[in-house]
Amino acid sequence: MSSTLTGDQTMVIDAVTPAAPASPRTTHGLEADSVSAWFGRRKVLDRVSLDMPAGQVTALIGPSGCGKSTFLRILNRMHELVPGASLAGEVRLDGVDIYDPERRLTDARKSIGMVFQKPNPFPAMSIEDNVMAGLKLTGTRISRTDREALVEESLRRAGLWEEVKDRLKQPGSALSGGQQQRLCIARSLAVRPDVLLMDEPCSALDPTSTRVVEDTIQEIARDVTIIIVTHNMQQARRVSDRCAFFLAAHGTPGVIVEHGETRAMFDDPIDSRTADYVNGRFG
Numbered sequence: 001m002s003s004t005l006t007g008d009q010t011m012v013i014d015a016v017t018p019a020a021p022a023s024p025r026t027t028h029g030l031e032a033d034s035v036s037a038w039f040g041r042r043k044v045l046d047r048v049s050l051d052m053p054a055g056q057v058t059a060l061i062g063p064s065g066c067g068k069s070t071f072l073r074i075l076n077r078m079h080e081l082v083p084g085a086s087l088a089g090e091v092r093l094d095g096v097d098i099y100d101p102e103r104r105l106t107d108a109r110k111s112i113g114m115v116f117q118k119p120n121p122f123p124a125m126s127i128e129d130n131v132m133a134g135l136k137l138t139g140t141r142i143s144r145t146d147r148e149a150l151v152e153e154s155l156r157r158a159g160l161w162e163e164v165k166d167r168l169k170q171p172g173s174a175l176s177g178g179q180q181q182r183l184c185i186a187r188s189l190a191v192r193p194d195v196l197l198m199d200e201p202c203s204a205l206d207p208t209s210t211r212v213v214e215d216t217i218q219e220i221a222r223d224v225t226i227i228i229v230t231h232n233m234q235q236a237r238r239v240s241d242r243c244a245f246f247l248a249a250h251g252t253p254g255v256i257v258e259h260g261e262t263r264a265m266f267d268d269p270i271d272s273r274t275a276d277y278v279n280g281r282f283g
Ligand SMILES: Nc1ncnc2c1ncn2[C@@H]1O[C@H](COP(=O)(O)OP(=O)(O)OP(=O)(O)O)[C@@H](O)[C@H]1O
Pocket: 039, 044, 062, 063, 064, 065, 066, 067, 068, 069, 070, 071, 082
């Protein structure tokens, strides 16, 4: 990484090139290989393998408690932050194991962003500062001009720019729930991740905001790999290219029963349990 001094004497570290247009770019897929997870002695996932192809939306579906969120947190090394939690297996980003001891935790976090169930902008921070907050945490400093360009680019990609461009200095809390969630998406995108993990990103939103966020997901999926946990089967059908159906039978760890293209999973599933779940017969 190199650094330069710009005209206004701001230290610029070339980790991002914010002035570049938000055009589709090469992105990376994720592969989970035989991933198991434990909380203490309790095993909650058993040898889960899944390809999550670049530039596609993969939906993780299944009843409550089958390990979807645990699996998602393993994909960006958040699971290891839970006291007593452990895991086995490999997660590869563009073929490289994100758990390789040679790799820094912060590299995985920069490449693999996360959006949570409840929109969590910093309420007292301005809209533009919220967009920049994730990048700031990575220790990246950029010039004022580049900052303005990156704020605009990220808000545009999150589908929020037109709604907030005249009030960037207002606090994040001044936005509606759906706008706050898109602000959180913009905050993640400002770090230029390869992958965006979304844990039920619309479950706290009304139907109209949900559809707007779904449109945003489909837009950004052109150049970011997306993994989304959802309980909403209509949503899985609308936004995802591929689905993985998780299930944990009584007292046993979660496994993937079936995965594949979304249309096939819904219209012609192989396993009768998948058919029952996607048709709302249980869960
Ligand atoms: N921090 C934790 N400590 C101990 N057990 C946990 C912890 N988090 C989750 N679990 C357990 O791990 C299992 C998998 O939970 P997880 O949240 O991954 O399931 P899920 O499919 O995402 O559920 P939901 O759809 O309800 O969010 C559950 O039995 C849950 O109780």
